[in-house]
Amino acid sequence: MAESGDLFRRIRGRDGLATLALDLFSTTPNPIPCSYSGSAKRLRLGDAIPAAVVAEEDRHDLVDSLSEEILFLILDRLESEPLDKKSFSLVCRSFYAAESRHRRVLTPLRSDLLPAALARYPLASRLDLSLCPRITDTALASVSGALRSSLRSIDLSRSRGFSQVGIGNLAVNCAALVEINLSNATDLSDAAAAAIGRARNLERLWLARCKMVTDIGIGCIAVGCQKLRLLCLKWCLGISDLGVGLVAVKCKRLRSLDLSFVPITKKCLPAVLQLPHLEDLALVGCLSIDDEGLISLKQECKSLQVLDLSNCQHVSHAAFSSVLNKAPGLRQMSLAYNGLVTHSLATSLQKLSKLQCIKLDGSEITTSGLGTIANSCKSLRELSLSKCSGVTDEGLSSIVMKHKGLVKLDVTCCRNITDFSLASITSSCTSLTSLRMESCTLVSKEGLRLIGQHCHLLEALDLTDNDLDDEGLRAISGCQKLCILKIAICLKIRDEGLIHVAKSCSKLQEIDLYRSVGITDTGVVAVARGFPLLQIINLAYCTGITDDSLRSLSKCSNLETLEIRGCPQVSSLGLAAIAVGCQKLTNLDIKKCYYVNDAGILFLACFSQNLRQINLSYCSVTDVGLLALASVSCLQNMTIFHLGGLTPSGLSAALLACGGLTKVKLHSSFKPLVPKPLLEHIEARGCVFQWRDKPFQVELEPSEVWKQHSQDMHVPDL
């Protein structure tokens, strides 16, 4: 056991598995030939290949001495690294078995992998089928047969093709099921809802967009699943007051209820508000609820903490005030897109002493209203005024002066605020962690410098479409905790500024440099070196970057999203480097990278096996490249306009070969050229085709011209 403990200590590092495998290797003097047929080939896939091969040969001696508990402890450490876990399972049979028993979450990439996955992981408790567009009743039957009482949660929100038979199977056989996500099952009927009702232990249920479910179906669920704590009925257009009322009567344990866009009226609200534990209630876009209904509410819902009344257009201030008075414990409140916010409405916030988060997006707000909010809420931490008209320096300042504890502030598109606001924000709210101020066009570059100078705790900063310059970026480099930085359409920034940020903000995970035309390879190289944790980078229309940028970015092994749309100097070489280096890449946009050809795509096909979404439009890719890409087994989303060498038969072959596709955008000229039965077959697998007739447009618009155009289209604020 001492040896194991030693081992365990050694694998605490991030590259744990390799260390472990090497360790095992070093203590093995006499390797025994592997008797496991086919394993050698398979093992080549992992990171720790040579070590693992040898380790397996050695399993009789040392590996067997490791108890399962220890292996489980090791696996716990690998939870965030699926690739390492895979390598681990390939070490030997006992490791493989341990990994099979350890894993709790299954996310099959395609539905045809489901039987094998179920056979291998009989103890999985959560099954995420969101990558399988087509799940039949047979598949669900095999799930319920294989996992039985270990299954606790299943996600079918992106799947189609099943009916109430499959759901009934799950509900009856999997007694421990507590969570089902059936959102988007638009063809599910009341019978399926009745089948759900048989899952007696269900606690969380999502039925968003189940438009065929009526009051009868939800009634069955209400009666059957009385332990429900969370219920989402968003967009269930077939459900009315009766169904919701019955839910409120039967499911007394409900904590969270989403009734957004459900055609309910005031009739069911008293019952809903009487739920003893209700904490989270969403009534977004309930257009049938009117003033009369809300004002006449008598019940007080003391447990309510989160209330979303966005987009209730037929409700006036008086009614909002009346509702807010009924919920004294409210912590978070959203009144977005409800028109005018005035003093009178704001006064109703005064009684809400616990209110921490206010969202007023898209409202028309008066200065006096802002002033009242400033005076009323004691412990405000989050404020969202995104796209509000009427936000003035005076109003905003009055709030930030009073609420120095503000953590998140969103003033996106508040086009009237100036440096004055920014000065008061930065001087009083120094503990801000998130500041979003896209398109605050009146703020000058001097004002923007204040952000970096004062708010050192910032983790997310959105300065898209502002007057930011290198000096501003240099100031931002003071925010060392920064994770997300969006500085798109800041045409003044240059490499120098970016280098400043890159030197200090080593925790950055996401950077948006869309249309930052001043950025060249130098800047991107600095970014790649400075941000080792980078996951998302957008370099679209940064026309200055070349393959050198991509080569340096390939060192960021966590990179998941790469957008280099409209970077004409990038070629297949750069892409190959990315493919080899960034194996976690899931989302790639190389539209209008004219020099990317089949060679680059072939690398991508071989190495980027996690690629889910790709935009290849205008690349010099032919049938060969597309077919190679089809071997990426989890590719789901493909946009292929104006590919140079694509022929109908090549397209057909690629479509057929790519089994996991869910959405393909392509030019409508291909539609008559691809055999219709083939299209039907692909669609039957769960793929949606979006045929577009986009004109061929090669030349790129210079960013300055583009920005001018986009500004011309703004409607001036009143």
Added chain:
Amino acid sequence: MVPERRRPPEASSKSSSSMMSESPRNLKPGLPFIPFDSTNLWCGDGHGRSFLEFSPPLVTQSNGLFGPDRETKSKNQHEPSPVMDWNPRLMLSNLSFLEQKIHQVQDIVRSIISREDQFLDQANELAAQQQLVTADLTYIIIQLISTAGTLLPDIKNALLSTNPAVGRPGSNQKQHEIVPVEVAKASQHDSLIKDLNSCGGKEDGLIKCSNNSGVEASEPIPIEDPDTKDNDDGMDGENLPPGSYEVLQLEEEEILAPHTHFCLICGKGFKRDANLRMHMRGHGDEYKSPAALAKPSKEASIEPQPIRRYSCPFVGCKRNKEHKKFQPLKTMLCVKNHYKRSHCDKSYTCSRCKTKKFSIIADLKTHEKHCGRDKWICSCGTTFSRKDKLFGHVALFQGHAPAIPMDDAKVLVTSDKAQVSEASSGMPGNTTGYNFSGNTSLDAQTPDIKGVDDGHGCFSPMILDACNIWGLTEFPHSAYEVSESTFSFLATGSCNSIQRNGEN
């Protein structure tokens, strides 16, 4: 004392204004029918047109065409009905009143003669005058007959009580023949006939009623109202004190008559007066005048209208005024519906369930709308006609749940079958896709060991082995190789092959 209500006719206010009945009890001079029957009440059509929708089958009826307004009268139903006794004083007063009335008519006719030349220019005015005369004459005749009728109750009573069904039409027929002779001088005998006929009809009803009241005198049998729907159209909850309203009772024939307006020329019947007026245009230009076509206006009443309620002619019914707990019916429509529902055969059978029967076609239609289809069922088997009732039930009882309608479930079962067959055919297709699309994913969730074991070795993921970078050039080739069977249809373009592919 019976309160006397009078509404002067629209065109002849002058002539009828003098009409005041001092009739103590049963003589109603303002009424065009024998007034001694307390159960038969008549009201003017100015505000009670629907009430006028009666007509015994063989009798034509007037008021539609010329629309003379009649005297209204009220009558307390609780008064004992002095059916049989003949009061000479009453008759005398009636006769003197009639004399007065005849003088009035004479005056009018004289004035017409004196202004004959003018009327040539004013055809409308002349027509109005003619109507006036007609109305008055009609009235006089009716009064005469009714006065005379007081002498004959015993005879008629005896006749009708033995064979009322036969007797009635016969008597009507007789009047048909007689009346035109009597009023031959009148310019518009048609209307007179009509009024008389209606009067005759009334008479019949009255006789029958007097018959009924005779029965009632010897302890009427109270009959429970079989139709609860009456509660909707009655005046329950209104709680008008007895005597605060007047009670009208129509006869069965009047209630059941399909048509209430009849053409005096061709005898065609209509449900609506407006339709009759349209019809009359075909009988000559005189019916095309605006006055003839105009809707008889609801004349502005000088006196406030009495509250009027209706009694069901069925003795013993709760809606009959003789009932101890009499509950009057509110409108003529209520009378019709009540009588048909409670005292008539239910001749309309529901075509869906074949069991429910109705006497009113609208009831049948309402039922058929919901019959069988919108049944809301609870898991306990209880059915409800309304969804909210079902949900109230489910909310009340533990363990009860709404049940899915049967036809819905059937559809689902069939779709299940389709689903299963689709699934079974789809599975092998998936396997082929699985073969060549490769299993090289580095994701740990990919069960690649299985891929080797399951006999698809020829397309094993190793072809796409990630380590073999130099094998890249071969890859497309191998992909084509793999898909040879699957892509065969691409070359041929045959639909069959792809289906085969799906099935294989």
